Amino acid sequence: DAQRIQPCAAFQVLAGWGPGLPERQIVGIIQPSPLFSLSHQDPMPLPAYLHIAPGDITQESCDAIVNAANRQLVGGSGVDGAIHRAAGSEPLQAACSALGGCPTGQAKATPAFALKAKHIIHAVGPRYVPGKGNAKALASAYTASLRLAAELGCQSIAIPALSTGVYGYPLDEAAEVSRDAILAFQATPQALAEIRLVFFKEAPMRAALKAWGD
Numbered sequence: 001d002a003q004r005i006q007p008c009a010a011f012q013v014l015a016g017w018g019p020g021l022p023e024r025q026i027v028g029i030i031q032p033s034p035l036f037s038l039s040h041q042d043p044m045p046l047p048a049y050l051h052i053a054p055g056d057i058t059q060e061s062c063d064a065i066v067n068a069a070n071r072q073l074v075g076g077s078g079v080d081g082a083i084h085r086a087a088g089s090e091p092l093q094a095a096c097s098a099l100g101g102c103p104t105g106q107a108k109a110t111p112a113f114a115l116k117a118k119h120i121i122h123a124v125g126p127r128y129v130p131g132k133g134n135a136k137a138l139a140s141a142y143t144a145s146l147r148l149a150a151e152l153g154c155q156s157i158a159i160p161a162l163s164t165g166v167y168g169y170p171l172d173e174a175a176e177v178s179r180d181a182i183l184a185f186q187a188t189p190q191a192l193a194e195i196r197l198v199f200f201k202e203a204p205m206r207a208a209l210k211a212w213g214d
Helices: 078-085 090-098 134-151 171-186 202-213
Strands: 011-016 027-032 049-054 062-067 107-111 119-123 156-159 194-199
Touching: 049 107, 049 171, 049 202, 062 078, 090 107, 107 134, 119 134, 134 156, 171 194, 171 202, 194 202
Parallel strands: 049 194, 062 119, 062 156, 156 194
Antiparallel strands: 011 027, 027 049, 107 119
16 A cells, blocks of 8 residues: 555644734644554654744744755855845855755755754755656755754754745645645654744745645
8 A cells, every 4th residue: 555644634723813923914833633654553743833934034943944045055045045144144154165065855954153043954945847846856855854954853943935936936836845745754753843834925824824724
């Protein structure tokens, strides 16, 4: 029998107003219950909390934050540029340069320097090209990030919407890929205790709420 993960039937999605947020912003909290990865195995726990929320990922206080990086690991625009500026451009770029780049679909880690997090995990998602196997590469970037966080001993992680900015990945498709990758990883012994999906813009956040609520 093929391995199957029962996705969102395992969740209750709660949406409401977050304290201190603009009136039209929504915070979605996915409160987990046990997930069965295989029908003949014991249920494996999902994170204590998986948050979907608007915010500035550079302000997250957690073990690791994920950067939407490029293959050269050179600070760019959007989330990438914001993380480099907030962490300290010079020390972070020096640490990134020492890593020698990163292939698409993979992730590498540096210290977080001036950020509240302990680690920055630089994940390289694909540029969206219709019909070119985008989903596999994007899922791999999420999985590589979560696996690296676990290897670093992290229990909490904040993740942006990879590949949805200048790389052009459609929001709804990207949200479904990220959901499935997270569910698959959280059904393994390396599962993290807390995952935060943090969105600077409302549109990708709404796509995530839709994907997790389906």
